[in-house]
Amino acid sequence: MTTAVDSTRSKRDAPYEGPLLDVRDLHVEFVTRDGVAKAVNGVDYSVRAGETLAVLGESGSGKSVTAQAIMGILDMPPARIPRGEIRFRGRDMLKMGKEERRKIRGQEIAMIFQDALSSLNPVLSVGFQLGEMFRAHQGASRKEARDKAVELMDRVRIPAAKQRVNDYPHQFSGGMRQRIMIAMALALEPDLIIADEPTTALDVTVQAQVMDLLAELQAEYNMGLILITHDLGVVADVADKIAVMYAGRIVETAPVHELYARPAHPYTRGLLDSIPRLDQKGQELYAIKGLPPNLLRIPKGCAFNPRCPRAQDRCRAEVPELYPVTEDDGAPLAGRGSACFFWKETLHDR
């Protein structure tokens, strides 16, 4: 155990210039009885230390599956990864052995799940579950682990941590449970945290507190954060850049404020238009027509074409790649891309 800790420390101290995480052309499929469901179809994204990437998409867009592939917690089978690379600090994790991969989990990349009640073991105390991180990865004793658990609970501002360390998950409120999940993810001060809908299961008032806590701790430790959500509201305040996913592909990437101001993909546009606004009182709310695609039968061409107000014949025949988005004069817009043949027109849409 100690050697493992040492090796990761030295690795961490070594200067590394590139992005923390670099996902390249990732494909994930699920073999079901009805055929092969293509959940992720060539995703590229990267995250740097201290950066927050928001991945936006509905269920079935592949956002969670991508995250699980990064964590290495996909069930294979039925899942399989036919192609792609997931580079963490420059090394492709898909080529690593089981044991090496396990040591990264929790220690260097940690994950926060949506439903803290079901994600925590109901029959073990929260102190035990927090302390387990230190015992498994650092060989800490029971006593040390318990002390560190109390420390962690303090850090995520759980009142009376010392008294509550032996309580069970069901004895905490939803917000407190999610704080415990965050504490667990932070325990070993990982480089990257993946938060999969961390606030969806919470009350609106608690959502903001938990989100603020996460953002604050991220800044404190200079971690990379991948924030997966289907809620446009959550993203706006905390994310640096956004990747919008649809049918297993990234359809648009942009720095967060630019995306809100000038979307370059009709799908993003539709999402933004379906947010109720005060100045539109009395008008009918916009809704994207149709339903998300069936992953067993993704439409030919651009997957969004059956629902797209802009769809042309070309959209039904060819799959658009992620084009760089520029100003009219050709001046590049940093970090922007759109997988639409008509990104220029969409950009000008008002």
Next chain:
Amino acid sequence: MPDVHDENSYEPHPKPGVSHLDYAGEQGMAVEQGTLVEADPVKREEARSLWGDAWRDLRRRPIFLISAVLILLLVVMAIFPWAFTDADPRKADLVHNYLRRPDWTDFFGAGWFGYDGQGRSIYARVVYGARASITVGICVTLAVTVLGGLTGMVAGYFGGGIDAVISRIIDIFFGIPLLLGALVLLNAFTTRTVWSVVIALGVLGWTQIARVMRGAVLTVKQADYVVAGRALGAGTGRLMFRHILPNAIAPVIVVATIALGGYIATEATLSFLGIGLQDPTISWGIDISSAQKVIRTAPFALFFPAAALSVTVLAFIMLGDAVRDALDPKLR
């Protein structure tokens, strides 16, 4: 890559019971609130119910097909035994046939499985024995399903004091092992027919179904559509039988199907012990019991009725297993 997580936590199948309409409703609301649809990625088009889903699933399971064909065959055999054999199961011929060995060339003939200690055709007795087993199995299951189903429903629906009383009554009956109780009850009958066995097992066996039904009703009662039904002024009877029953019946059916095989085995055990069916009823249990005396010299006399019994029990248990797997999406 994941170590322990062998099974799919990712469920590519939508949960049965969530229909197309539910998704549409969710979507309408979700979009209005500016969030995206949390819908299932696969197989969204067809509106499907729990039962439609289960049936689709069942048809593809070889276990279901095998057990269904077997059960069909057994039921036909129980109704028309003479269609399977010309031999008379009660005709004894000690002079020529005493423990005569099976004659494999005598396909479907009287001597196919050999003759028993009274010179009767074992094949014919195996065929005619299906009736008692199938009748007991089906009738006891029907009795306990109605009796236990109603009791469990009343307990679960009304709750409170009624539930407490019924639950204690269930506990009381549950404390008596089925076989023991049946032995005591049946001992009171001087002549025992299929119906005495049905009564004894029915009286003692209803508690299992009652417990399952009570649990299911308690769960369903909380569901929004039941609450809505009540708010809209649906009467007790309507709520019970139109809203709750169809949604609570699934686990009952599964348990009842598996129990059916158990009742057939219990009947055979009772008959084997000499306190179940009696001559002239033809029962596999009786035949196994009489064959035990000659087990060394003529094992076939025991083998064929025992095999018939085991295959029958197996068929119902497999059917129950298949139905459970189809109805319970968690186990897929």
Next chain:
Amino acid sequence: MGSYVLRRVLQMIPVFFGTTLLIFLMVYTLPGDPVTALFGEKAADPAVVASIKHQYYLDQPVWKQYLHYMGNLFQGDFGTSFTGRPVSDIMANAFPVTIRLALLAFVFELVLGLALGLVSGLRRGSIQDTLVLVLTLVVISIPVFVLAYIAQTIFATNLGWVTPTVQDSRDLSQLILPAIVLGSLSLAYVARLTRTSIGENLRADYIRTAVAKGLPRRTIVSRHLLRNSLIPVVTFLGTDLGALMGGAIVTEGIFNVQGVGNVLYRAINQKEGPTVVGIVTVLVIVYLVASLLVDLLYAVLDPRIRYA
């Protein structure tokens, strides 16, 4: 926790009286006169019959008989059989044998059942899993008495490892084969239950969390998976010890084990009311105590119940 135990004990009281009353009614009110049966083929002298009936309290209404019986029971008196032998005496001879048999069967089903269930639950779809599924299905389908004959034929007649029937019921080694036969059905249930439970828990979110925490596989299985998966199995096992003792009727008969099952079977056939009621009452007590223990164990395993 204390109030939970108290509540459970209080609930047990009506169940105890209810079950014993039920068995009492079944034995004493159903048709068939035990005293006349005592005389067999001989014609009984009505005066003698009446005196025996009076002696055994049988000339009283059944509810009085029951109260009388219960009154004696709480003084440790299980009554006297029609042969004049105290029922407690009969039971003192028979129960130790059956308890040993049932415990042997219990250990067998517990150890092997859990092991098989664990192997097949962790490796769903593998050859071992299929094998366990098929084998347990076969065992569940074959009635115990057929299984007993198969075991007898193989181990006694063909291999000659044991004698077909038990010669000395006090000899533990001779009870092994009957115990395996007795426990086989429950073993199949334990294995299947464990398998299902493991399968369900493997998909639980908290297992996904444990994997994401980077815990070694062994830790995940032993610490997170097993404890949660054992909860339903414990429930089954608890009620099963009583069921094993009641279910010993067939096994003890075939293997000639001189235990409760044998005595009970004879008593039922001879309408030996006091013996039947006495033995079944003890079995009910065993069952009730076992269910109580299960509930307590359940509360230890699952804190959600403890604090409810």
